[in-house]
Amino acid sequence: MIPRSNILAQLATILVALGLVHAVPPVRRFNQASGIQKPESTINHVTNTGTLLTSLEMAGYVTSLPFVTSTATSPFPKLKTPLPEAAPQVSQKVPLALTTSIHEIAVDPFKPVATGAAPSQFTTRNQHPVPRLNIQQQSSPLQTNKFYANFYLGDQSFGSFVHPYGLTWSKGGGPMSSWGMAIDHIDYNEKVYGPTEKTLPGQPVQYIINPVGIQDLVLSAAELGSGTTLQTSKLDTFSVNAILSPSNVSNTASITFPMVQGMGFVTAVYKNLTPWIETGHAILSVTPKPFADKSIFKYSVALNNGNTWLVYATPSIQQDPKFTLSSLGSITGPAGFSGVIQIAKISSDKSSEALYDASAGVYATSAALTGNVASTNGSYTITWTKAGATCKPLTMWALPHHVKSLSNSGIKIYRNITLTTTTKGNATAVVGDAWTLVETNLPTSMGFAPWDPDSKMSNTNFPSSVIAKISTAAISELSEDISAQSNLNSMYYSGKALAKFASIIYVAKDILKNDTLVTQGLTKLEKAFSLFSTNQQQFPLVYDNAWGGLVSSAGYINNALLADFGNTAYNDHHFHYSYFIYTAAVIGYLDPKWLNANKDWVNSLVRDASNPSKLDNVYPVFRMFDWYHGHSWAHGLFPAGDSKDEESSSEDTNFAYALKMWGHVIGDSSMEARGNLMLSVLARSLQSYFLYEDDNDVMPPQFIGNKVSGILFENKIDHTTYFGSALEYIQGIHMLPILPHSALIRTRKFVQEEWERFFAEGAVDPASKVQGGWRGILYANLALYDPATSYAFFSQPNFNASYLDGGASLTWYLAYAAGRGGTAPSGCSHV
Template structure:
């Protein structure tokens, strides 16, 4: 067994012994009775059942089997490929001798992205994490003066700029917007004719019933994928179909909530100051409460109805075709777990065990309340609203079973109450109603964005009864004044995003100020905005470095067996051409490369790349055909909807630059690029071809990368910087095409990402949302809905884990990567006295680290990129030294 797995197994066993069994040990019998005596809300018929019995032997309950705590990085759903291919410079650069100062005419194999092993069906992890060997020869020094001094900002240029002529660029100066709706349609037309439809997607849709496109990357996917037993994380609750599993062998819906003392932690990392743990994980399989019915059993089935962006309905039936059913409206942030019964006998179960259940009267006519005290010292509230208005008279028949009347129709709601009497009042006040769907609206005025989450509700007395919903920390921080006034003192921990807060009302409005509306294609800083005017020294450096990179073989670097790698290469060359054309003020130098770039992009528009795209009519989206050959991990799982915002964001950004330099190019290419926007980030819910916002989660404040892969720990995301790249790309594509709504939406998404990444992913010393023994990792690594693991899918080197949250270094990077965060991360990991000095890192990751350093120390970054004998193996396949020189020079002004 792998040493890491042995350690995890030992840690989990220790945790189980010290935590789970400890919960079962005898407690002082009168302690609970003293604090939980009958309240004023109890009816005269209130009853208390003595569970567990007073016998200490009977109290030490050993379950038939412990819950399963799955730890470790799940490989299903993500390939272990590096985030950039290890190109052999010799193959891709014409005139290698000029570039490297050598006359060798070296050749290399034809370019492809790393190819999965034929033995395992997955990439060779050793090969994937090893940098290719590059010649040690150096390129000429690109600077005209001393390389020890970064270029200084000049008010006048010593060189006359070359006229741009027929290559205008849309001005980075933002147009004034007032109350611009950010959710106008991108396009409404059919799929481009070059994209053929297929109805044979490798992942069959067997349990999601919808004629509308299904949002493949949403939180409720565990309800319809695979075994249908994986948890759905609504926050703060987790729901899962028991399906005959666990110690109770129930067939109902599990509702659980994990407190911080129950977490399991990974080993400490002594390479990072503070020795933070590598991961933390919430236990899965806990059965705090199970909402079930006596009729459910082995013939029971569950299907998902009305899957939408913020909600879905899980429908449990006693058997296929039966009218007896329980419908669970599953909505992000819901205050209660709600079950709508139709003619069934309710059975509320607990694998944690009922200590006692108290009938607590009626908060309002027709609603019947119970207090459930569980054996883990938690208190839950249960509200029953029978359709006939009669008292359901629930009975506690054992330490695990609370039973209601036969033939029950109506609703049952459960909620965990950590706030005592005051919390109970809020829950009482909102009982009987529940959300069934959510929607979002938003607008932009100047540099202020607002967005509103609102919910449709159902239940009893919906006009006079407000909803209670849970908000995440980044919501609360940006609430407008009206929403702030409806915050309660009920707080429940979420699985990976700190404490949630209960808020009263059917809608929340969030405000994001100081949006980076002036970010364009040029380098951008938080203090000076877009920097179009570089110093003469910086311009000379760009013009001297560019010819060597413009000689690269653009068609071969862009036509790869991967949409991801191809998109990165197209983005690299588009950014390179822009840098020479606009920042170096030399249109002619990049003219040939620009024409070649447009031809290379056209290969994809014509759908003639190595693995063409197909329109999947099952789930409704545009996917790579690479995964139709039996291995869904091909191209990082694109065929199964993994990473679409990562992959397509690069194409969209490249198109934005090409279209800005040559507006005549847009007419023939706009439809195809808009198709990518609609697939990964559609702006409307009534598009017959694509779901709303496949990747970006407007509730969680960031995207989820995992698509149609069953996962015990829910959705996940590995690269926050590529998430930001997508928002930036659609902002710039909207600007280039004149789509004001898309541009505004990109701006608002950037603002939300700036806040959510600071709260959850990019952790400064004062972060309070992640565990204190984890925050010194500085980045989360991979953040799942149920765990956070400081690693990547392709290796655990610090430059990998931290660097995947850096690349690509683009104009948007300074906005989401705050200076204080970058400073703390650099000092902890990549400074000369740290465990992993950037100066010792191999391959393209070294360039990534030093470009990131420009955000806090542009002088040192300039010295790195402008040094004599620069080794081009330090530039990854998705970047160029020319752009990095411009990026660093721009940062030196900030």
């Protein structure tokens, strides 16, 4: 029997192809109850035993299209007969610095938005469908979307990735049936690329997968067995403690693993246990090595896979632990050992051993984030808290986008010492207790209008004929029922609808300069928005006191955690809430009197997804955005074999853009600066890991031809989506929504290469064959490279409104293409 989820997915695909419904945005990561048949298209994992597992099987995922029969995916009304056309008015080309402040005085981008409780319209729920499994009590809200979440979700058997190492609780598994913490590091020659049988010469592979369950080394103890528990403590923005405790042993016996992103060593703090160091390979030799620091004992461990690992032991009582080879797969230490054991893999550059020697004994336990923004210059500093031999320099691993923006002050970058990461190219060794990363081209001049990153200008200087065409579209679209289109059972779709009308009304104000039309539209938009700001929508938001956040009440009904893309379990909050924040920014810009009654509600969405300060103890700090990786993780409280993931890079940037504009409108200079800084960091990281120009020097060459990542997990990359494998879905989900920030993230060179590879006439999948809302998305994106063709598409007579998805308007697409230079006379350059 075909699973119901597959039937729905196939039905939706057919309806979209026939143009009977709009193509819907992605269904992302969901954990389905056991017993549901998995789709055949899931991606294979390869274990060290050669067993094929699927990542969806490991995580219990299912791909489906929810709400197929609900109002959330019903077609939006088509364009109605235009009302009498307003008199066209020609706007002027002006620098957006006139509408967006540029702060000459240094601003702290990480000041709290607010510190009070959630507004009274949000009911508080003290219980959540996802239990807080073996998490030690802490005073601050718990993180939900960080790299270590697998350690407190499901059966705790999935791994976490600190990059370049991965850590997984063995839980009695693996070749040694160990109960310790397994450490993996995957080299490039161990990665799995595919599907090779479907790949033509010169064509890119679909996916890159890192094998799981390798167990290069396992830090364990003789006392660990079937009663062992895994607890977590100090859940922080960059770090966590994972604690293994045996049963029937003194309460003081444990192994604590301080896990910090980019940590130079895997560190284990032993208390009153007998160390066992195990492996899924075979140990060829264990060699004690002389060490200058007499408090530390060093060993070299050679494995039969050709790799060598270093082991550094710092006993609490200075006595040689005399680690000895007890079998081909294990090393034994002394009973009752207390102290620190650190391990590190020697890189291909053998000088890495001297680097490790210099830092042995010290390790990071957490990190603090600070920043500074002045005008178009910004920086953020990650400062690590150290433990152990704190007088020694700290070695950490930097990702490629870090290396390109690191200030050399106070650090040393060892560009020749690298280890591969799972999905982010090579990590580079950096020695220093704090990193300052610099961005010197913040998009401070970007406002609501079409914008160009090279000229730093907007362009609203349109011919009267263009103004007339945009006006016709705006009058028609603003005659529609905004409340009906936005009053849905999904925060995601509701937000998209509201944002669509916000952009139309903005165009009516600053481009058409039609105040009558603005008043007409704004009255309806504010009424539609009030349904949400008073929390009277179909599924009101609640403040979840268990995890600390604003979530949809839909998931509390029969534990339906898949409702609204998993919002209740903290999936996609930056995607969902970005549309509301952007809408509020436009309304506040047009009607400042509206702000007083709505500011706290909007700020609550900001705080949930992007609280910048520990002074705000109502929400965790930066739930979604990961300042180590330089982008967000959309995956919430669902266990997953490949850990966290991000699909729609463009909606990630949409949150940062909305943050910037909302901060500007309400006069919060810290928030505006933070949005500008996040946009610049996103541009840097996404252009390395998600959006690939042909000369990309980070990702494997056999994958770059895909041009976009598809879904980027911590442990794999797959050129697909959660809702289908059509090319326009895969590429398009990294395009929408097309707004002023799109030009910063998606370079003209990239868009040209992507278009010519996939969508130009004669390419693999010409855009002319793409139907539904995805066709409009492709042509709106084309305005970033060829605005004339984009404008011609949207301005054609009798334009087919089915080419607009539920979050797009003809008004905005016409204005955007024109503003990018789509109506420039022959011989004039684009903006």
